[in-house]
Amino acid sequence: MPIIKSIYKPPFQFKNGFLATVYSGLVRKVNLEQQRERIETRDTDFLDLDWSYSENKSDAVIILLHGLEGHAQRPYVTGAAKLFNQNGIDAVCVNFRGCSGEDNRFYNSYHSGATDDLDDVIKHCVDRKGYSKVYIKGISLGGNIALKYLGEDRQIPKQVKSAIAISVPVHLNGSAKELHTLTNKVFTIRFRQHLVNKLKIKTIQFPDKISIAEVNSIKTLRDFDEVYTSKAHGFLGALDYYEKSSSLQFLKNVNVPTLLINALNDSFLSPECYPIKEAKQNPNLFLEMPKYGGHVGFIAKGNIYYNELRALEFVKTI
Structure with a gap:
């Protein structure tokens, strides 16, 4: 078309x-x-x-x-x-x-x-x-x-x-790279704070699956996808998640x-x-x-x- x-x-x-x-x-x-x-x-x-x-x-x-x-x-x-x-x-x-x-x-x-x-x-x-x-x-x-x-x-x-x-x-991997540029820093900080705050609740509910030390290691959105998103949803890591989930x-x-x-x-x-x-x-x-x-x-x-x-x-x- x-x-x-x-x-x-x-x-x-x-x-x-x-x-x-x-x-x-x-x-x-x-x-x-x-x-x-x-x-x-x-x-x-x-x-x-x-x-x-x-x-x-x-x-x-x-x-x-x-x-x-x-x-x-x-x-x-x-x-x-x-x-x-x-x-x-x-x-x-x-x-x-x-x-x-x-x-x-x-x-x-x-x-x-x-x-x-x-x-x-x-x-x-x-x-x-x-x-x-x-x-x-x-x-x-x-x-x-x-x-x-x-x-x-x-x-x-x-x-x-x-x-x-x-x-x-x-293309999630490409977008992830763009989000981590200086231009988008204010947005990524905001996203990361929201995601990490919610993940801290998961550490209380599911202490056998994730620790507060792992949550505290998250410094970027890619870290979040590496530590939580990929593991919680059956992917090998952040890159595997990006590749398989990109529309x-x-x-x-x-x-x-x-x-x-x-x-x-x-x-x-x-x-x-x-x-x-x-x-x-x-x-x-x-x-x-x-x-x-x-x-x-x-x-x-x-x-x-x-x-x-x-x-x-x-x-x-x-």
Whole structure:
């Protein structure tokens, strides 16, 4: 599929990717009433889902997946939910394991390649809720999960009609290297602090699996993936986790119409995160690469972001 020419033009001050990223993550506010539902996963853990609804009963729902150490109340999630609700589509914002304000039951939690929980949510929407149209929108880590899910060797329910992925590190090792550059130091410190604080709770719950000394040895995000993510989820190490969980290798198999929007000035992304060849070879993969936008910072007028408008437009036209 030919590459989509982007028409995104941000306000002048937000042409700076760093400012766009920071403003969108720390300043933006979205008011949205949500209702929480807890569901059991196939391995007897739980997921907390935060629902919001359109004014009239809808047969369509969008599943929204947050990024690393996010949750279902982050504005980049609720902004999309609110827009879709206003346009006749229900929304379910997924809290990944341990991200809803309560730690999950097991030592393992969530990671960039963990797709079974998304499969459980989709089946819940179809089998329990009765939706005939399901859309998926994943942001950053959530986008990698969505893309990997769609390209895996599994049966995708026919009710899944399209997907949108925003600011996605489709090549995890390349993105990990970018995150550890000086440009992104302020972000990596914040991510690491959140992750380490949650892991300290695991040392109390599971002292036989990890010690506080091991937690204290974590100085970088890669260290975290080496010490915890890889070992807790059955990988040989951080590199093995990155290689097996990157969605890039799965893009050729995506057979559901999917829109991927990655800004060219996203400092989190490496050159491999712009899959031009894969998009040209797969008629179901639409790649848009705006010049601006930073990381999930596609600021537009009226507190509705460009990527949210594009997502709605995409599901309406497919």
